[in-house]
Amino acid sequence: MGSCRSIKEANGIKGDKGEIGITGPQGPTGAPTATDSITNTHLANMPAGTLKGATNAGDPQDLSALQAWGLLGGAGKATTAQAQAGTDDAQFMTALKVAQANVAQHPGALGTTGWQKLPSGLIIQWGTVPGGEGAIWSMFPIKFPSALMSVITNPIINRGGVLVSCLIADWNVTGFAHITTYTDTKGGGGFAGEHSFYIALGY
Numbered sequence: 159m160g161s162c163r164s165i166k167e168a169n170g171i172k173g174d175k176g177e178i179g180i181t182g183p184q185g186p187t188g189a190p191t192a193t194d195s196i197t198n199t200h201l202a203n204m205p206a207g208t209l210k211g212a213t214n215a216g217d218p219q220d221l222s223a224l225q226a227w228g229l230l231g232g233a234g235k236a237t238t239a240q241a242q243a244g245t246d247d248a249q250f251m252t253a254l255k256v257a258q259a260n261v262a263q264h265p266g267a268l269g270t271t272g273w274q275k276l277p278s279g280l281i282i283q284w285g286t287v288p289g290g291e292g293a294i295w296s297m298f299p300i301k302f303p304s305a306l307m308s309v310i311t312n313p314i315i316n317r318g319g320v321l322v323s324c325l326i327a328d329w330n331v332t333g334f335a336h337i338t339t340y341t342d343t344k345g346g347g348g349f350a351g352e353h354s355f356y357i358a359l360g361y
Contacts, residue, residue, distance in 0.1 A: 235250060235255075236250065236251045236255055237249075238258055241255040241259040241262075242259050242262035244259060244263060263277075264276065264277060267299065270286065271286070271299055273299045279361045280359065281300075281303075281360055281361055282357065282358070283299055283300070283357070283358045283359075283360075284355070284356065284357045284358070285356060286353050286354065286355055287311070287324075287336055287353065287354050289322075289324070289338035289349070289350045289351040289353060289354065290338065290351060292337065293327045293328070293336065294335065294337075295333055296334060296336065297332060298332060298358060301331050301332050302332075302361065303331075304331075304360070304361050305360055306329055306331050306334075306358060306360040307360050308359045308360075309326055309356060309357075310358075311325075311356045312355045313338065313350070313353075314352055314353050314354060315352060316352060319342055320340045320342045320350075321341045321342075323338070323339050323340075323341075324338045324352075324354035324356075325338075331360065334358070336354065337349075338351070340352070
């Protein structure tokens with residue numbers, strides 16, 4: 159008596175929960191080697207939800223292997239230079255290129271003294287400046303390309319019974335002059351040696 163296989167076995171369906179395990183020849187791996195390429199006309203005439211295009215206004219035709227390859231991940235991928243320039247609207251970017259472009263277009267340096275450029279073009283800079291006799295000039299980590307809008311200081315008080323102030327005396331896009339003074343509870347005062355934090359905004 160001949161063997162009898164179930165419909166599931168005959169169709170390559172395996173498992174008790176209906177998992178499909180169809181086996182058969184696998185397609186070639188790697189990029190296609192045809193010489194044709196995707197054109198704007200192909201893409202413009204591609205019906206929604208298909209891999210069909212047309213070289214003219216006629217009936218849609220199947221895209222070649224290389225055209226499909228390019229559409230799904232080959233042709234049209236932005237280079238690192240294109241991603242960082244941010245001016246090409248005809249290419250797509252991978253997640254890595256997006257990250258690289260973000261770093262390139264919004265540079266910065268983190269630390270006790272540092273700076274950061276934001277997408278709007280605003281630049282934030284920060285650090286500490288020393289106290290001492292008279293006005294002291296301190297440089298920003300980088301020059302503001304166009305304008306300095308604001309500098310805010312906050313003295314670091316390391317002794318009790320005094321009021322320390324850090325006043326801005328002059329400024330430009332490269333740095334600022336500051337005067338640090340103190341007033342004590344006995345009515346005395348003068349120049350102070352305390353350092354101050356600062357934060358500057360510009361573009």
